[in-house]
Amino acid sequence: GAGVSQSPSNKVTEKGKDVELRCDPISGHTALYWYRQSLGQGLEFLIYFQGNSAPDKSGLPSDRFSAERTGGSVSTLTIQRTQQEDSAVYLCASSLEVWETQYFGPGTRLLVL
């Protein structure tokens, strides 16, 4: 079956603009994760959704970042008033249940000029 997909694959934006990044998890996966990978760094946990439970937002770096997951499937990560330090690869992963293997999408490479 299809894996995790993300769009766009690349996004260039100007400082101060808002961006929306989309993630389509594997069908039937209840858990969805967002990570950020800055240049030369490991992946940084941002947010986690599990079924209809309240999301774990503990990794979001500032209130400019928000995410939602509609209908337990597609998720959108929104960054408001982007800053240059937001430039990174944003990765989405899903798993059948929490603690199952996480399957990653190819990521969205965000560049804020």
Added chain:
Amino acid sequence: DQQVKQNSPSLSVQEGRISILNCDYTNSMFDYFLWYKKYPAEGPTFLISISSIKDKNEDGRFTVFLNKSAKHLSLHIVPSQPGDSAVYFCAASLDSNYQLIWGAGTKLIIKP
């Protein structure tokens, strides 16, 4: 403060030889460790994992060793193949939490 460290940004190994990728961690409470492999323009893919109650886990050509006293994890690939050329990340979790703490990765290059 990096809790999971991969001190070698890159490693070059001859095809057919053993590749050893290392990972050190600082938090003795980590109880689950994973290795992921990443090709360019793709997301990481799960490779192998180990629980802190074990010191070795093997899957085909891949073996992960855990030394809790040294807070050290290693991944052995034997024999190394050209398709193994990728970036390898180690990750750890705390108290069986789903939040993974990741190392910065090691780029493995297999030379023909």
